[in-house]
Amino acid sequence: MSQYNIKKYAVIGAGNMGSGIAQKIATEGHPCILVDLDDEKVERGMNIIKDLLAQGVERKVFRPQQVEKILANLHGTSDWSELADVDLVIEAVFENVDVKRSVFERLSKNCKETAILATNTSSFYVRDLVSAVSHPERLIGLHYFFHPAKNRLVEVIGHEGTSPEAYAAAWASQEAIGKTPIWSADAPGFVVNRYFVPWVNEGVRLLGEGVANLATIEWAAKKAFGVGMGPFELMNVTGVPISMHAANTLGETLGAFYAPGQALIDFCATGEKNWSLEGEVDESKYDVIADRMLGVTFYVASKLVDEGVASVEDIDIGARVGLRWPAGPFELLNQTGVERSRSLAEAAAATYDLEIPEILVKAENHGIPIELVSLSDVGDVEEVRFNRPAAMNALDKTMFIQFDGKLQLARATGKPFVLRGTGKAFVAGADIKFFVDSLNSDSYPAIAEFAGYGQKLFATLGGGEHATVSRLHGLALGGGAEMAISTDYIVASPNAVLGFPETSIGIFPGLGGTQRLPRRIGYPFAKYLLYTGQMLDARTALSIGLIDAVADFSELDATCYEWATKKSIVGREAPTSCSHEKMQAVWDFFEQYSVDEILSGEADCMGNPNLEKAVKRMSQKSYHALKLCEALFVEGAHLELDRALELESRDLATAFNHADALEGLSALLEGRRPNFQQPAFA
Numbered sequence: 001m002s003q004y005n006i007k008k009y010a011v012i013g014a015g016n017m018g019s020g021i022a023q024k025i026a027t028e029g030h031p032c033i034l035v036d037l038d039d040e041k042v043e044r045g046m047n048i049i050k051d052l053l054a055q056g057v058e059r060k061v062f063r064p065q066q067v068e069k070i071l072a073n074l075h076g077t078s079d080w081s082e083l084a085d086v087d088l089v090i091e092a093v094f095e096n097v098d099v100k101r102s103v104f105e106r107l108s109k110n111c112k113e114t115a116i117l118a119t120n121t122s123s124f125y126v127r128d129l130v131s132a133v134s135h136p137e138r139l140i141g142l143h144y145f146f147h148p149a150k151n152r153l154v155e156v157i158g159h160e161g162t163s164p165e166a167y168a169a170a171w172a173s174q175e176a177i178g179k180t181p182i183w184s185a186d187a188p189g190f191v192v193n194r195y196f197v198p199w200v201n202e203g204v205r206l207l208g209e210g211v212a213n214l215a216t217i218e219w220a221a222k223k224a225f226g227v228g229m230g231p232f233e234l235m236n237v238t239g240v241p242i243s244m245h246a247a248n249t250l251g252e253t254l255g256a257f258y259a260p261g262q263a264l265i266d267f268c269a270t271g272e273k274n275w276s277l278e279g280e281v282d283e284s285k286y287d288v289i290a291d292r293m294l295g296v297t298f299y300v301a302s303k304l305v306d307e308g309v310a311s312v313e314d315i316d317i318g319a320r321v322g323l324r325w326p327a328g329p330f331e332l333l334n335q336t337g338v339e340r341s342r343s344l345a346e347a348a349a350a351t352y353d354l355e356i357p358e359i360l361v362k363a364e365n366h367g368i369p370i371e372l373v374s375l376s377d378v379g380d381v382e383e384v385r386f387n388r389p390a391a392m393n394a395l396d397k398t399m400f401i402q403f404d405g406k407l408q409l410a411r412a413t414g415k416p417f418v419l420r421g422t423g424k425a426f427v428a429g430a431d432i433k434f435f436v437d438s439l440n441s442d443s444y445p446a447i448a449e450f451a452g453y454g455q456k457l458f459a460t461l462g463g464g465e466h467a468t469v470s471r472l473h474g475l476a477l478g479g480g481a482e483m484a485i486s487t488d489y490i491v492a493s494p495n496a497v498l499g500f501p502e503t504s505i506g507i508f509p510g511l512g513g514t515q516r517l518p519r520r521i522g523y524p525f526a527k528y529l530l531y532t533g534q535m536l537d538a539r540t541a542l543s544i545g546l547i548d549a550v551a552d553f554s555e556l557d558a559t560c561y562e563w564a565t566k567k568s569i570v571g572r573e574a575p576t577s578c579s580h581e582k583m584q585a586v587w588d589f590f591e592q593y594s595v596d597e598i599l600s601g602e603a604d605c606m607g608n609p610n611l612e613k614a615v616k617r618m619s620q621k622s623y624h625a626l627k628l629c630e631a632l633f634v635e636g637a638h639l640e641l642d643r644a645l646e647l648e649s650r651d652l653a654t655a656f657n658h659a660d661a662l663e664g665l666s667a668l669l670e671g672r673r674p675n676f677q678q679p680a681f682a
């Protein structure tokens with residue numbers, strides 16, 4: 001067991017960032033102390049949180065009872081002795097290194113030795129604070145993004161002496177509070193700001209050089225990157241002085257390329273607050289602006305990889321999750337084409353006499369590989385990781401091809417492996433848009449090919465020479481849940497959620513769900529889950545045998561590795577009795593009644609509200625899909641798993657070629673209720 005077991009959090013500095021970080025921690029259900037210099041400042045920070053939560057209630061993001069719970073997790077104080085039993089402290093005080101050092105000295109005195117101490121600094125190195133910390137192996141950087149209660153991205157930064165255990169615990173703590181962590185070296189600006197600040201600055205330079213007016217630069221930048229705000233509007237929103245400070249800091253450390261453009265310096269000297277965004281757009285200037293901004297982005301993103309500051313994947317995740325760009329720098333680079341991107345980056349670098357990074361020099365014409373699925377060696381175990389958090393790691397053909405490749409590599413190591421997702425989800429299903437596009441263009445064969453590929457891959461996941469484990473730390477839905485039940489074991493964090501929502505969208509689980517699920521938890525429970533789409537939390541999933549273990553975040557990795565070194569499971573026998581007393585009525589009901597009996601009202605719920613709810617949910621599903629599931633259960637029950645799985649492939653066309661499939665899938669994309677065909681008795 002790790003010495004860092006993070007259950008209680010504290011945030012120092014109740015300003016813009018600190019209050020938001022504390023709010024997020026409390027919202028995710030963890031106790032958090034918010035500390036500032038005096039009670040008045042603490043109260044101001046608490047009021048920022050209360051106001052935001054009240055707005056959330058108005059906008060129906062939160063229910064009043066939820067807000068009460070969140071606030072109950074928070075405690076504001078200026079008494080540092082209350083930090084004695086805290087497990088992770090996040091410092092978010094003024095960006096002044098002396099103030100920060102004094103805070104870390106004070107924390108070293110007030111906190112236990114195994115409390116992880118983190119800084120949210122934007123412009124200093126983490127190592128700048130080492131001398132102020134006792135046991136600096138627990139010092140870490142956790143760099144959040146505004147607004148930290150909403151923006152999921154966090155950069156996790158170790159200094160040279162940070163222990164791997166402290167780093168792993170800090171990382172897990174961020175998953176526990178619903179963040180999407182990325183790895184960063186202890187380098188100037190860390191990952192995202194290093195390319196985002198020059199991106200903004202390039203807009204300023206274009207303006208200063210008179211290439212175009214401000215409105216044109218805004219327009220072109222938005223169009224080229226597919227973003228909602230251009231550099232000037234963004235500066236207005238975050239505060240122009242912050243941009244000036246960020247460019248200055250990077251410029252001082254890294255040289256003229258990063259230093260603020262003269263137009264920004266001049267603007268700050270006027271004392272005005274906001275750039276005026278008014279003006280006529282000159283569309284003829286698009287190419288020159290887009291090329292300059294892309295060139296700068298490609299240059300810096302590549303430089304970050306060359307310097308070992310971040311991986312290609314994390315740089316792209318940073319842009320998608322932290323900046324909400326629809327594509328990361330490397331995706332954009334590949335879309336633009338390597339040759340052209342190289343010359344754009346060369347042009348950006350040449351102005352400041354810089355060399356273009358090796359990764360760009362060596363890039364092959366088909367593009368820089370982006371590992372949507374990656375493989376890493378963690379000792380006795382290999383980890384296969386899904387790296388598409390902005391899309392909740394949804395499965396598509398590219399993911400399958402890469403997954404296939406990594407599975408082969410993982411097997412070649414002769415070690416067990418663990419599957420895990422990055423961000424909020426393990427895997428939240430298949431790519432719905434692909435299904436809808438395929439159906440609309442009459443290309444069902446593309447769907448059949450995709451499902452066939454997935455089935456083939458999933459069939460290799462369990463029962464092999466070495467065990468496989470799914471590490472669930474968030475959502476595992478649809479294809480993601482089917483992937484998990486294909487592995488030998490499932491280990492979940494307390495906030496994991498599993499579900500099979502296919503019948504809500506007019507189809508059935510076609511990646512083994514109709515056959516593996518009943519063999520894992522018994523037919524009655526499998527029917528309950530597939531017919532109602534009911535999501536299960538980790539504890540309930542454990543109680544019915546759907547998963548094998550629940551572990552707190554700080555123990556999640558270790559528990560997965562433990563299960564991975566067990567024997568792999570060859571075949572599962574469907575349980576024939578209910579393993580969980582509280583669920584007996586559900587078991588009996590679904591064991592006894594058919595879909596038609598339930599939906600026609602013949603089945604007796606005996607006044608049980610859970611069953612009544614289940615029936616209501618079923619009535620909202622696609623009847624056609626429910627009947628297909630039922631038939632697959634019945635027919636598959638008497639077959640060996642291999643043969644039973646073939647039934648799914650056989651019936652897939654029947655599901656997808658029915659009107660309910662296009663209706664259900666389209667409704668999901670459009671965010672509306674589906675209008676399914678009703679059974680005759682309805």
Ligand SMILES: NC(=O)c1ccc[n+]([C@@H]2O[C@H](COP(=O)([O-])OP(=O)(O)OC[C@H]3O[C@@H](n4cnc5c(N)ncnc54)[C@H](O)[C@@H]3O)[C@@H](O)[C@H]2O)c1
Nearest residue numbers: 013014015016017018036037092093094095121122144146
């Ligand atoms: N604002 C952003 O967008 C952003 C983004 C990422 C990181 N950061 C970093 O987060 C940190 C905080 O930034 P902010 O924008 O929240 O600043 P802020 O000025 O809004 O808040 C700072 C808070 O720290 C408190 N404080 C100052 N000295 C203290 C001390 N010795 N002990 C306890 N509290 C103290 C202040 O009273 C104030 O409430 C900075 O390091 C900043 O670089 C900011």
